[in-house]
Amino acid sequence: MNRSTLDELKQQIPLLEYLQAHDWQQARPIGFGRFLGLCPLHADHKPSFLVDPQKNLFHCYGCRRGGDVIRFAELYHQVEFPQAVALLREWRGVVPLLHQVDRFYRMQLHRHSEAVDYLYERGVRSPELIEHMRIGYAPGGCLRGWLTQLGYPLPVLRRAGLVTAVGYDAYMRRIVFPLEGNLYGRSLSDGAPPHRFLPSPKGGLYSWAQAQLYPEVILVEGLFDYAVLWEAGFRNVTCSLGTHLNARQVRQLSNGTRTVYLAFDADGNGSGQQAAQCLSRSLRERGVSTRLVSLPEGHDPNSFFVTGGNAHDFHRLLAEACL
Numbered sequence: 001m002n003r004s005t006l007d008e009l010k011q012q013i014p015l016l017e018y019l020q021a022h023d024w025q026q027a028r029p030i031g032f033g034r035f036l037g038l039c040p041l042h043a044d045h046k047p048s049f050l051v052d053p054q055k056n057l058f059h060c061y062g063c064r065r066g067g068d069v070i071r072f073a074e075l076y077h078q079v080e081f082p083q084a085v086a087l088l089r090e091w092r093g094v095v096p097l098l099h100q101v102d103r104f105y106r107m108q109l110h111r112h113s114e115a116v117d118y119l120y121e122r123g124v125r126s127p128e129l130i131e132h133m134r135i136g137y138a139p140g141g142c143l144r145g146w147l148t149q150l151g152y153p154l155p156v157l158r159r160a161g162l163v164t165a166v167g168y169d170a171y172m173r174r175i176v177f178p179l180e181g182n183l184y185g186r187s188l189s190d191g192a193p194p195h196r197f198l199p200s201p202k203g204g205l206y207s208w209a210q211a212q213l214y215p216e217v218i219l220v221e222g223l224f225d226y227a228v229l230w231e232a233g234f235r236n237v238t239c240s241l242g243t244h245l246n247a248r249q250v251r252q253l254s255n256g257t258r259t260v261y262l263a264f265d266a267d268g269n270g271s272g273q274q275a276a277q278c279l280s281r282s283l284r285e286r287g288v289s290t291r292l293v294s295l296p297e298g299h300d301p302n303s304f305f306v307t308g309g310n311a312h313d314f315h316r317l318l319a320e321a322c323l
């Protein structure tokens, strides 16, 4: 890898854009076009992370680390230089492609009544919510053609996981939600596996940029749980896409002073509650205060609202949540 290839990569990925795509928020401008915000690399309580978009460099006064976008990727993803470069290359290629995929699947949503009916059943009813979560529908059998027409070669689509080895659309009859660098699909067919992701990492916490502004945050397992809470007016809600949190999601919750309400599924076999207790312990070890929300047995936040629960009822569950 020569110097000019690296310079080109750095030019194509402005540091500020990469940071923002990873939920970094500037606290304030500090002159000469530079910004200060919380450091995403250590548990920061007052803004000590400086970004200079013109020079494409960062420096943290807290953990005393700094450098360019490649250095940032190394530290943030905890990988060596070559892997950091590979991750950035992949990010550069996949982000615009997924943008096209979102656009296409969102157009499909209103053309397929089975998709709209399913959303209605799951409590996703307002256009504002569909817009906010950028929800789309993958009918299957048409994405590949559309993307090839736009000039994306088939091997690229296969590598991204959008098209199967034999050339079919990987997402069929699925409600889709764009994630950062990934795509979640919920199947409408009973026979198919209910959840589907692209092979790339699932990313950080859903909608974390918004949720992190609150001193109390509600964490749910699934995007349909997130959806009904958002619809009921909760903005301090985030989603881990499963009960197992990756290192980055744990870091996000631990960075700053806040209380996390764990509202996982109350499934009959107790697996959701077990996962919540386990996560609660590990968050406490990191100095985060946690509460376990107990939903009526057999319910998740989605079914709680769909079967008639309202914001007032859920507030009561939060107030009753135990340590």
Ligand SMILES: [Zn+2]
Pocket (backbone or CB within 6 Å): 039, 040, 041, 042, 044, 049, 060, 061, 062, 063, 064, 065
């Ligand atoms: Zn730092």
